[in-house]
Amino acid sequence: MEFTVKSYRFNPEIDEKPYYKEYVLNDFPGMTVLNALMKVKAELDGTLSFRRSCRSAICGSCAMKINGITKLACKTQISSEIEKFGIIKVDPLGNMPIIKDLIVDQEAFFDKIKEIKPYLLGKKDYIEDDFKALKDGEKIKQPVYYKTEFQTLTGNNDTPNCILCECCYSECGGVVANPKYLGPAALAKLYRYSEDPRDNDKNGSRLVNGSKPAGMFDCVLCQACEEFCPKGISPVKTIVKMHEKAIKNSITFSKGAKHIIGIARSIQETGRLDEIKVAVDSVGISGILNDLPVAIGAGLKGKMPPLRLKLIKDMEDIRVAFKDLNLEEKHD
């Protein structure tokens, strides 16, 4: 079968502006988008530039937009793309500056990974403390950690399986809104270490740092990270878990945490979402004053929330639900 690869091209050293270039190829059974790009590069046009390494979906080099959707080129079959779209259109990842063609600048992404302190905290350094080579017949005793302790890491969200391919980051609505936002991969890694039974983070510093501006409460819960992860990981689920954990541990200084608490309180008290009260709870009076122009604009368009809310009829059910969820005492 003959098919067309249409690639985004831009080499700022030569080109004034980006353009698309088309290449016509023949497929072979099992051909992937990466195979196609490599064929173009080897046979037709050596200037086409992209990153690649393992070709088996474990190194995370070849993430790109394929027919508009962020994927790994190495595990995307030509046949299924052609069936759906009739063409292989490739573009560089989003949310990152483009260097050349399909190659983006990943520096900010990697800096954010480093920022969350991706290693066990609170342990002494281990310079030869108990390393040894065994002598004849000698045995070594391994420390015991129970399977269940590790299941939080390996059994639920599989965050250690992250390959840092940036698919989630490319599609992240939170990064669109705030380029400084840590993003799903870094936060999933934060979760991975905060859940590690060997981590000795006595002061809860991980969740405190993670709650700072541009941290986990900047997640807009759009679920894109889960949708686009090629390894089946759900960063957004880990982010929500960390929200819960932060609030349960009274790490509530962030606007985001206050917002969540405000909503819960409003529902507990009235069964309804009291938007004004939630806004005051989240950002305080001064924050409200800052946002006053927005509020007035909304008011003029008839979007003013009611000042007083009536209790709903089934308040008793709400109380029971709160009791069941064991949330009652957590608000103050």
Next chain:
Amino acid sequence: MLKHDVVIVGAGLAGLRACIELRKRGVDAVIVSKVYPTRSHSGAAQGGVNAAFDENDSWESHFFDTVKGSDYIGDQDAIEILTSEAPGNILELQKMGVVFNRNDDGGIAQRPFGGQSFPRSCYYADAVGHMMLHGLFDNVLKYDTKIIYEYFVTSLVVDNGKISGVAAYDIKEGKFHGIAAKAVLFATGGYGQVYSSNTNALINTGDGMSVAIKAGVPLMDMEFVQFHPTTLKSTGILVTEGARGEGAYLLNSLGVRFMSKYAPKAMELAPRDVVARAEQTEINEGRGVDGAILLDVRHLGKEKIMEKLPQIMQLSIDFEGVNPIYEPIPIRPGAHYSMGGIKTDNNGRTVVEGFYSAGESACVSVHGANRLGGNSLLDTIVFGRRAGIDIADYIKNVDFSKFDESTVKRDEEIFENIKKSAGKERHGLLKTELQEDMRKNVGVFREESLMKKAIEKIEELKERAKNVGVDDKSHLFNTDIIEAFEFKNILLIAEIIAKGAVMRQESRGAHYRNDFPERDDEKWLKHTIAKLNPKGGIDFDFSPVKITKFKPQPRTY
């Protein structure tokens, strides 16, 4: 010019492990890598890392299994280090945050692997390489290490037998730099791209070995190339030995577990050289299935497959269109690992003072003529760690040597000349020709007439390589020119492999000669040493094998 006490080239497991030892001692060590560290090929290792922990196991047994696996050409002093330091090294990883699967009693879970007399492979599902790579890289970040990534090292700079640093090409900017160092460690991995149908990443082009031999550092035992028995039929992507460790069967077209014929005791868990040859024999004698063998895991059941082999399941679906829960996976042998490499001592030192190597790029030698599954990850952490410690000691008492900038200028000219060349040969196509030829003629089964053909082909390609041009003439992120240079590296490595293999007139481990089917300890119980002569030809020499405990015996499984 950049200047650091220690330059670590390559950021797979061996490089990262060495880096941690250096950084925790406060040494100014930097990582230089042609890709970002987590893109390194160590991450693709799937099945396990060996260490004798169990009460009923012993490191001496691991020691013997490895010597036997090496077909007695591994150096026994080195193998003793590898196996006796294994448990301590695994415990260190575990302290650094690496996750291993656990038994119900809380200990690290272990699975059987080929050629091992006890289940001693520690694992994380079927992605232990990924887990270790990211775990170690996270620790490198902990020590705030400078990572110079997307830099391609083209030469060693040596002054009077002492290392002065490296010449490196900044891929992003398209500029050459000298990097001066008191010590340089090459942890640059293998050369799988010499062969078509290989399990390796596209970046595994033997760069480190090639750069080292050009600087006068000998390579050892390069003719021993491991062919992994289970790689996906159409892509060569690895299917872990852990699948057989968990109980998978190998079936021929008659549905027969043919390993009973070749290794009646060990069956599917015979060492890789034995299984790869058995498969190829079945295929050659007409009992293959469309040129492949079937790996059947169906009897393990859905639950076990999803828990222990999730990556294999996904890879089979994505790359072969086969769901192993319901269908057997078509597999065949593919080039996988280089037992040979830069000749080092037990601390990673080479003949050039201050120049070290560890991991797959090095040949200590612990794998001899055939590496056992689960021993390569172990090799990276044991000898990566030892190299790190030794370098930290070494640099205390040395100064920077004179750095001759002419090497950097020369490499810059080579790159510029490739760019300027009007040559019509395409390196991408020459590479495919080379890979196909090496697979056919210097593969699982070898014989003189075929290998001579391969050498002729290599000579032809060397001529044609002079006319290689590149399309991309720009400075910015020019991957075209990198690939052209990588092709020259694999071409040199191919020549060393082929010539060494013709010379070794015996069958040992992964090196099997139809025309010399027996092991010949009298003549060939010795290492092959390859060097470049001033004319660019290859000179061979030999060195003795260190035998401390186990006298060579016939090797049956």
